[in-house]
Amino acid sequence: AQSVTQPDIHITVSEGASLELRCNYSYGATPYLFWYVQSPGQGLQLLLKYFSGDTLVQGIKGFEAEFKRSQSSFNLRKPSVHWSDAAEYFCAVGAKGSARQLTFGSGTQLTVLP
Amino acid sequence: GAGVSQTPSNKVTEKGKYVELRCDPISGHTALYWYRQSLGQGPEFLIYFQGTGAADDSGLPNDRFFAVRPEGSVSTLKIQRTERGDSAVYLCASSPVRTGPDTQYFGPGTRLTVL
Numbered sequence: 001a002q003s004v005t006q007p008d009i010h011i012t013v014s015e016g017a018s019l020e021l022r023c024n025y026s027y028g029a030t031p032y033l034f035w036y037v038q039s040p041g042q043g044l045q046l047l048l049k050y051f052s053g054d055t056l057v058q059g060i061k062g063f064e065a066e067f068k069r070s071q072s073s074f075n076l077r078k079p080s081v082h083w084s085d086a087a088e089y090f091c092a093v094g095a096k097g098s099a100r101q102l103t104f105g106s107g108t109q110l111t112v113l114p
Numbered sequence: 115g116a117g118v119s120q121t122p123s124n125k126v127t128e129k130g131k132y133v134e135l136r137c138d139p140i141s142g143h144t145a146l147y148w149y150r151q152s153l154g155q156g157p158e159f160l161i162y163f164q165g166t167g168a169a170d171d172s173g174l175p176n177d178r179f180f181a182v183r184p185e186g187s188v189s190t191l192k193i194q195r196t197e198r199g200d201s202a203v204y205l206c207a208s209s210p211v212r213t214g215p216d217t218q219y220f221g222p223g224t225r226l227t228v229l
Contacts, residue, residue: 036220
């Protein structure tokens with residue numbers, strides 16, 4: 001069974017600083033990988049996804065993520081954080097084949113200081 | 115177009131009562147998922163529908179939980195004899211895909227509180 005680890009429960013950055021949120025997965029083959037963002041009282045919004053091909057994927061709101069097979073990682077990055085980026089971020093892995101559900105990490109809460 | 119909608123947005127009930135949570139997927143999406151998100155955790159899979167049938171219900175915690183999707187569109191998650199541990203946000207997602215890579219679009223969730 002697949003699993004996802006987000007080692008940082010809470011991260012604080014200053015507005016304008018760069019951001020990297022870590023995600024490590026466990027899966028027997030190359031999985032489908034996702035980053036979602038959740039603002040208070042809101043559902044999950046898809047930021048970006050990796051299915052195959054180029055290991056550096058671009059998403060919405062200026063986010064990008066890089067799939068590194070050797071490290072089983074899919075870290076999320078943004079070069080300059082905005083105050084509106086404050087939210088909770090979830091990494092998720094989707095299996096190939098008949099099992100179509102997503103397995104989520106426990107999330108990283110991002111606080112942005114003015 | 116409209117996204118996934120869920121009703122009610124909040125539900126407060128007493129221990130032992132029965133509740134129904136409704137999900138309206140994006141029009142034309144054949145796949146529908148239910149997840150449960152406890153406080154401070156990521157969503158956990160409950161059940162997946164492809165059309166009208168439950169293709170995978172391996173995430174349902176016990177037989178108090180049941181879900182239907184009779185016409186292949188709207189789905190209802192039903193919880194019998196609710197317990198305080200059932201308190202969580204219940205998320206619904208839908209997807210247009212039958213096979214291959216699958217992007218799931220989530221609704222805002224129903225916050226269930228069992229007193």
